[in-house]
Structure formats: structure tokens, C-alpha cells
Amino acid sequence: MPGQLAFQLMMQNPEHRPKKMRTASDHHRRIERVVDVIRNHPEHPFTVKELCKQAAFSEFHFHRVFKAVTGETVAQCIIRLRLEMATSALIYRRRTSITDIALTCGFSSSANFSKAFRKAYDCSPTQYRRNHPADFRLRRIGKVKRTTPVYPSDMSVDIEIRTVPQRRVASLRLVGAYTHASISGLYSDLAKWHQSALGRPPPDETISITWSDSALADQDTWRLDACYEVPEGTNATGQVMLRTLAGGRVACLTTAIPETKMHRISECWDWLFSDWLPKSGYEPANQPAYEVYCRARAQTGFDVTLCLPLANKCGA
Numbered sequence: 634m635p636g637q638l639a640f641q642l643m644m645q646n647p648e649h650r651p652k653k654m655r656t657a658s659d660h661h662r663r664i665e666r667v668v669d670v671i672r673n674h675p676e677h678p679f680t681v682k683e684l685c686k687q688a689a690f691s692e693f694h695f696h697r698v699f700k701a702v703t704g705e706t707v708a709q710c711i712i713r714l715r716l717e718m719a720t721s722a723l724i725y726r727r728r729t730s731i732t733d734i735a736l737t738c739g740f741s742s743s744a745n746f747s748k749a750f751r752k753a754y755d756c757s758p759t760q761y762r763r764n765h766p767a768d769f770r771l772r773r774i775g776k777v778k779r780t781t782p783v784y785p786s787d788m789s790v791d792i793e794i795r796t797v798p799q800r801r802v803a804s805l806r807l808v809g810a811y812t813h814a815s816i817s818g819l820y821s822d823l824a825k826w827h828q829s830a831l832g833r834p835p836p837d838e839t840i841s842i843t844w845s846d847s848a849l850a851d852q853d854t855w856r857l858d859a860c861y862e863v864p865e866g867t868n869a870t871g872q873v874m875l876r877t878l879a880g881g882r883v884a885c886l887t888t889a890i891p892e893t894k895m896h897r898i899s900e901c902w903d904w905l906f907s908d909w910l911p912k913s914g915y916e917p918a919n920q921p922a923y924e925v926y927c928r929a930r931a932q933t934g935f936d937v938t939l940c941l942p943l944a945n946k947c948g949a
Contacts, residue, residue: 658871663688664702665806665874668710668856672844675715675739681707703808704853715739716753717850719746723762725906725917731758790901792886792909794943799880802840802860803827803873810852813895816841819859826873827861835861840878841924860923879920884913884941891934898924901939910941918942 667688671679684707685695699707719738722729729737735746735758750758805823807815820839827835840860858876869875886905890897902922910917920942927936 660698661702661806662869662872662874663690664699667699668703668714669876671711672714672718675711675718676737677739679711711739712749712753713850713854716750717845719750719758720754720761721846723758724765725910727762727911731762734758790886790888792884792905795883795885797880797883797940800840800862800878801865801867801875802878803830803863803867803869803875804842804858804860805872806874807855807857807859808853809855811843811855811857816857816859819857823859823861823873826871827863830870830873831863831867837927838862839926841926842878842921843923844921878923879942881918882943884909884915884943886939886941887937889929889934889936893934895935898937898939905939905941916944918944 667684670684670687681692681695685692688695688699690698696707699710703710705713715738719734719740722734722738723731726734731746732743735743738746740746740749747757750756750761754761803823803826805819805826807819809815824835827833838861840862842858842860844856844858845854858874860876863875867875884905886901886909888901922939922941925938925940929936
């Protein structure tokens, strides 16, 4: 027992963990930081030296470590993230020309963008914009037809535009399918970290940042951050990352969802983007959408707020 207790105490302190375990979690955190930088600045022509500096890796080993962590090369990651952002812009920024989208997302010309798009999705950007979302899906998810999203009339849904302050959050990242088991496990690990790092249980409110649109990206590249708000000055350890959710104007859709019907959140997002957003006159801001959860008083589900950061109104 004394030996087991000593081991548990050692594992709670990151400085005392076996070097191999520290290295694995540290590599993951540093590489994901690079992925975030690429995603947030798709138009930038990154050099290997710049990305190595972000990850604090030697140029000699950076590519190998990056592929070991992400499963793709740096070049593949850059193209994928640029295409995901461009695909989203084709749908949600219909007033923006394809050339402007191409240049904003880091492609040197609309011709190069069209070539990369067709290679990835087996259709042109113009075809995709014309046919999505009424009866077209990406080749990689089967070209499954779907109906236009409708207002979830059997749910109590409120939507309002709020001005929110910025928030500092600690997060753990999920890479892959958004399953209940994987997300629950992520929050469980983050709660243990919160208790250890801050000496108190995590807050009742959880935040989920979905970096990948599940309708637009391959499942094995999906990324989701499970977050708790933390005070300024908090230090991250292991795979935990710190980030700031920007404040500003946000469209907030609030609803209550039973735990057995959490899959219906996707219906709310579909309606928000396909119906409410075009009619609102707003453009989505270049910031991730996120979800805020609070356990309902009856303990049978969650009070959920879908948060979509907004830019200025079209033409404003």
C-alpha cells in the first residue's frame, strides 16, 4: 500500500511522471497547437521553420513527429484545413465569390483551388455550392440525400443575439468520431485534471468546441475540444491546452434536451445555419462555434446553448 500510494502521488505531479508518458502527452499538445495555428491562418504560406517554432521542435524531427501524432503530413494537413474552411465558406458565404474564397483560404488562384477541390471531393466548387445542401453530400460520405432542415417545432427553442465577454478555458482534444463514450471520457479526464490543478471540482457548466463540421470533413480528422472555464493564470499540464474564447456578438440558441436525445443537437445546428442565418442578414465570424451545457435540475438531460459568433450584417 505505501508503494501504491507513492506511485499515485507521483502520477498526480506531471514533473514526476515517467519521461515517456510526459513526452507523449507533450508531443500531442504541441502538435495540436500547430494544427490550430494553421486552421486560424489558412491564408498564410507557412514555412517549416515557422511551424517548428510553434511546436518547439527541431526541423530534423518535426515532420516525423507531426505525422505520428496526426496521421497525415504537414502538407496534407494544410490542404485539408484550407479545403474544409473553403467548403464551409461556399455554403455559408454565398455572396462571396469563389475567387475571394480561394485567396482567403490560402490558394494562389481560383484555378488551383478548383483543382485541389475536385481532387478531394470529385466535383467543382461551383457544383458544390449550387447543389448543397438540398440534395448533395460529399463523395466521401456517400452522396446521401437529405431534406432541407426544418425548425425543430417539437422542442422548446429560443434564439437571441447576445454580446458576450471573452472566456479563458482549459481543454482536452478529441480526434475522431464524436461518440458519447469518447466525449464523456474526455470530460472525465478533464475533471480529474481540474481537481488536481486547481484544488476544486470543475464548474457545472461545460463547453464543447467543434472545430470540424461532420458533414464536410472525414470522420477520422474531426476535432472537438472539451472545455471548462478557468481563471487567468491557470497553468496547463499534460495534454491540457489553454485558449481564449473571443467575446463579441453571438447568436445563442437555447433548448433543453433529454440525455437520450442528445443527437438532436445536430438538427438545431442544421436549422440555425440553413434557415436562421441566411434570413438574419448576418455572416458567421471567423471563429469556432461552440456549445454550452448545464445539467438540468431534474438530472434527466441538459440545458444547451448553441453559440455562433457573428460578424457584421451583410453589406454593413
